[in-house]
Amino acid sequence: SAVISQKPSRDICQRGTSLTIQCQVDSQVTMMFWYRQQPGQSLTLIATANQGSEATYESGFVIDKFPISRPNLTFSTLTVSNMSPEDSSIYLCSVDRGPTEAFFGQGTRLTVV
Amino acid sequence: QQQVKQSPQSLIVQKGGIPIINCAYENTAFDYFPWYQQFPGKGPALLIAIRPDVSEKKEGRFTISFNKSAKQFSLHIMDSQPGDSATYFCAASNYGGSQGNLIFGKGTKLSVKP
Numbered sequence: 477s478a479v480i481s482q483k484p485s486r487d488i489c490q491r492g493t494s495l496t497i498q499c500q501v502d503s504q505v506t507m508m509f510w511y512r513q514q515p516g517q518s519l520t521l522i523a524t525a526n527q528g529s530e531a532t533y534e535s536g537f538v539i540d541k542f543p544i545s546r547p548n549l550t551f552s553t554l555t556v557s558n559m560s561p562e563d564s565s566i567y568l569c570s571v572d573r574g575p576t577e578a579f580f581g582q583g584t585r586l587t588v589v
Numbered sequence: 590q591q592q593v594k595q596s597p598q599s600l601i602v603q604k605g606g607i608p609i610i611n612c613a614y615e616n617t618a619f620d621y622f623p624w625y626q627q628f629p630g631k632g633p634a635l636l637i638a639i640r641p642d643v644s645e646k647k648e649g650r651f652t653i654s655f656n657k658s659a660k661q662f663s664l665h666i667m668d669s670q671p672g673d674s675a676t677y678f679c680a681a682s683n684y685g686g687s688q689g690n691l692i693f694g695k696g697t698k699l700s701v702k703p
Contacts, residue, residue, distance in 0.1 A: 485630075507687055516598065519633065519678060519693040568632050570688065576621050578688040580632025 478503050482569055482581035489559055489588050496555045497584045499569035504549035509578065510542070513566040522567075525552045559588045591616060593681050595694025602669055603702050610664045610697045612679035621684035622655065622662050623691075627676045636677070637664075640684060669701045 479502040489495050499508060510522040523531040523544055531544040545553045556563050566583045573579035594613045602608045612622075623638035639646045639653040639662065646653045650667040666673055679694040 480632075482632075507689075509688060516695060518593075518695050521689065521691075524687075524689055570632070572687050575685050576682050576688055576691065577623070577635050577638075578625075578633070578691060580634065582630065583632050 478505070478571055478573060478579055480569060480571065480579065480581035482584055484584055485582060486585040487587070489586065491560050491588055493559055494555055494557045495559065495586060496553050497567050497569075499552045499554070499581055501550045501571055505571045506549070507572060508546065508552040509570040510544065510552075510554045511568040511570060511580075513568060513583070515565075519568070522554070556586065559586075561588045564588045591692055593679060593692050593694045595679050595697060597697060598695070599698045599700075601700045601702065604670060606669050606701070608666050608669055608673075608699055608701070610677055610679070610699070611661065612663065612681075612694050613659075613661045614681045614692075615660065616681070617660070618683060619681040619692075621682045622653070623680050623682075624651075624653065624664050625678040625680065625693075627678065627696075629675075633676075633678055666699075669699075671701045671703050674699055674701050 481500045483498045508525045512520045521534050522537045523533045525531045525544050525546040527546045543555045568583045570578045570580045624636045625633035626636040627633040637648045637651050652665040655662045676696045676698045678696045680691045682691045
């Protein structure tokens with residue numbers, strides 16, 4: 477099964493700055509997914525990233541705030557831009573493993589101060 | 590229509606107890622109901638899943654009970670152990686295809702005391 481490496485595992489950032497989260501998969505995958513996990517809240521899909529095309533964003537998420545890159549079939553980045561304390565969350569990347577199964581990386585715990 | 594409501598938010602049981610976590614969904618088109626387990630500092634991982642053609646599914650100490658008419662499903666953990674302490678998420682979707690349609694509950698933080 478796939479191995480997903482996500483970096484950084486945690487970070488503390490100043491408001492107004494940006495953080496780029498990296499996700500590396502050890503096998504080629506068509507789609508990569510980015511989620512946000514807020515304290516006490518559901519896992520929420522931010523966007524789906526396909527290689528060679530623009531990411532598809534879910535309702536409530538916009539490219540200016542969460543730009544995504546997908547330069548090849550094993551790598552993606554999510555940037556959290558112009559951060560505010562409300563962006564403090566765990567950010568997770570995921571790939572498909574079997575029908576309708578999400579296989580997650582270990583997540584990035586972001587704290588904005 | 591797209592919500593999955595999960596309860597309780599947190600749960601504390603003694604070792605050997607049987608914690609029960611409940612979920613309710615609204616969309617009758619859903620036909621796939623997985624549970625994910627998340628340990629601190631890790632991403633969620635698929636634990637067990639059920640489809641509506643059966644009312645119960647067991648895998649080891651974990652059992653899903655499914656009530657289609659009530660649009661509810663629950664996770665039971667038999668003979669719970671401290672190592673089961675984790676956050677559990679239920680989810681619902683249409684089976685097949687990618688994960689993009691998974692709708693997750695808000696999670697239940699389970700603590701199993703020795």
